[in-house]
Amino acid sequence: MENSELSVGNETLHGAQAGVGGVSLEKREELKKREELYRVCNLRQRNIRLLKLDPPCAEENNLLKGTLETVSLDANPVYDALSYPWGPDKDHPTCSMLCSGVKIPITKNCYDALRSLTKNLKLQHIWIDAICINQNDNNEKSQQIPLMRDIYGKARRVLIWLGVKTQRSDEAIRWVKYAARNHGPYSSVKMRSFPGMMWPPEWFTRMWTIQELVMA
Numbered sequence: 001m002e003n004s005e006l007s008v009g010n011e012t013l014h015g016a017q018a019g020v021g022g023v024s025l026e027k028r029e030e031l032k033k034r035e036e037l038y039r040v041c042n043l044r045q046r047n048i049r050l051l052k053l054d055p056p057c058a059e060e061n062n063l064l065k066g067t068l069e070t071v072s073l074d075a076n077p078v079y080d081a082l083s084y085p086w087g088p089d090k091d092h093p094t095c096s097m098l099c100s101g102v103k104i105p106i107t108k109n110c111y112d113a114l115r116s117l118t119k120n121l122k123l124q125h126i127w128i129d130a131i132c133i134n135q136n137d138n139n140e141k142s143q144q145i146p147l148m149r150d151i152y153g154k155a156r157r158v159l160i161w162l163g164v165k166t167q168r169s170d171e172a173i174r175w176v177k178y179a180a181r182n183h184g185p186y187s188s189v190k191m192r193s194f195p196g197m198m199w200p201p202e203w204f205t206r207m208w209t210i211q212e213l214v215m216a
Contacts, residue, residue: 030103031136037068037102038134043143046073048151049132050125051099053118064097064114068132069125073150079125081155084113086130099131106130113161121159127151 041049047070054065071077087109095111096103106114110130117123134140152158162169 033102034104035134035136037100038137038140041068041070043070043140046147046150047071048073048127048144048147050077050079050127051131052125053114053123055122056115056118062115064111064118065099066097067100073147073154076154077125078156079127080123080157080159081152082113082117082126082128082159082161083152084109084161086110093130097131104131109161109163112164113159116164117159117161126159127155 043049049068049070052067052069054067057063057065071079087107089107093105093107093110095108096105097111097114098104107130110128114126114128117126133144
């Protein structure tokens with residue numbers, strides 16, 4: 001049997017996933033529930049969705065859970081916004097989370113960021129593009145993009161996710177803290193010693209993430 005491939009929205013089904021009519025019954029049901037979730041949390045005018053994260057539960061291992069809520073930007077809601085690079089699996093997300101009981105595909109970077117931030121900052125409401133915007137609805141995306149300046153500008157905090165920490169990233173953060181205590185101009189020797197030069201996170205190379213920082 002030849003390997004089959006079918007696109008559904010922005011998702012591509014491969015091989016055995018493409019069943020009767022090109023889409024398996026399980027996948028159809030999953031997509032239907034996802035579209036219904038976004039319809040229930042409908043967006044109008046200057047409305048956005050916020051993700052309310054459930055506290056981490058040891059019994060559920062690494063499962064991320066939360067609910068989507070619709071709010072008006074003009075009502076000055078209290079929330080954080082996340083700025084992060086989607087990562088290499090942006091076209092075919094390798095992770096997922098449960099939103100209001102519905103499985104939402106997310107990238108590994110998004111998953112790692114939410115896991116870490118939920119554990120360390122005890123987040124309540126957060127805006128994150130991959131979840132709060134229906135990625136299979138181009139009309140919705142075109143309606144939400146013009147709101148980005150207000151979304152990031154009105155956020156209580158804009159949290160930047162550079163990635164899971166490594167030895168090099170720890171060295172870079174220690175260097176930044178050290179440099180911050182020195183008020184004189186940096187010498188070329190100091191700049192060449194910056195560990196970050198050996199640790200180039202994708203966040204610094206993406207146009208969208210730099211724009212998010214400017215809008216914050």
